[in-house]
Amino acid sequence: xxxxxxxxxxxxxxxxxxxxxxxxxxxxxxxxxxxxxxxxxxxxxxxxxxxxxxxxxxxxxxxxxxxxxxxxxxxxxxxxxxxxxxxxxxxxxxxxxxxxxxxxxxxxxxxxxxxxxxxxxxxxxxxxxxxxxxxxxxxxxxxxxxxxxxxxxxxxxxxxxxxxxxxxxxxxxxxxxxxxxxxxxxxxxxxxxxxxxxxx
Numbered sequence: 001x002x003x004x005x006x007x008x009x010x011x012x013x014x015x016x017x018x019x020x021x022x023x024x025x026x027x028x029x030x031x032x033x034x035x036x037x038x039x040x041x042x043x044x045x046x047x048x049x050x051x052x053x054x055x056x057x058x059x060x061x062x063x064x065x066x067x068x069x070x071x072x073x074x075x076x077x078x079x080x081x082x083x084x085x086x087x088x089x090x091x092x093x094x095x096x097x098x099x100x101x102x103x104x105x106x107x108x109x110x111x112x113x114x115x116x117x118x119x120x121x122x123x124x125x126x127x128x129x130x131x132x133x134x135x136x137x138x139x140x141x142x143x144x145x146x147x148x149x150x151x152x153x154x155x156x157x158x159x160x161x162x163x164x165x166x167x168x169x170x171x172x173x174x175x176x177x178x179x180x181x182x183x184x185x186x187x188x189x190x191x192x193x194x195x196x197x198x199x200x
Contacts, residue, residue, distance in 0.1 A: 022141035054154030100128025
């Protein structure tokens with residue numbers, strides 16, 4: 001492997017770290033608190049996004065289920081073919097899009113508005129069309145992607161995932177979720193064995 005290749009690979013860690021720190025510094029505590037309050041009280045939570053954002057949203061939905069917040073990832077394609085029926089009045093939809101202009105999400109947000117579903121967005125573009133249709137907007141910041149062309153969804157995925165991890169961390173605190181509850185629903189794997197070792 002070329003030496004410059006290794007240099008660029010190692011630089012990826014710094015580049016992604018910079019985006020995480022920039023995102024942390026962009027967080028408005030009062031707005032973040034709004035998002036946490038809404039997520040903590042929601043009967044059901046949907047998440048949606050495309051590409052790398054969609055993958056991060058899938059993980060967020062799983063993370064919410066792990067703390068017993070009923071959540072489901074809504075594929076943008078399926079959401080406009082009936083899957084948005086999962087959401088009822090009083091529920092929450094979380095969407096993610098770095099640029100806030102992802103065409104596939106507009107119809108979903110229109111459905112949510114009609115059904116009186118609270119919409120939380122995570123985006124870098126706070127003035128974007130999608131942001132303007134949302135009730136709460138949590139910012140993310142990307143200083144640069146890690147590839148030489150600054151085009152792959154690398155740092156943007158990491159920054160978004162960090163936002164979602166911070167939200168889940170806060171919801172655990174606000175709801176008083178206990179590790180014993182997690183032990184019950186996670187008996188599998190090494191984590192399950194560790195959590196349940198005193199129950200056997």
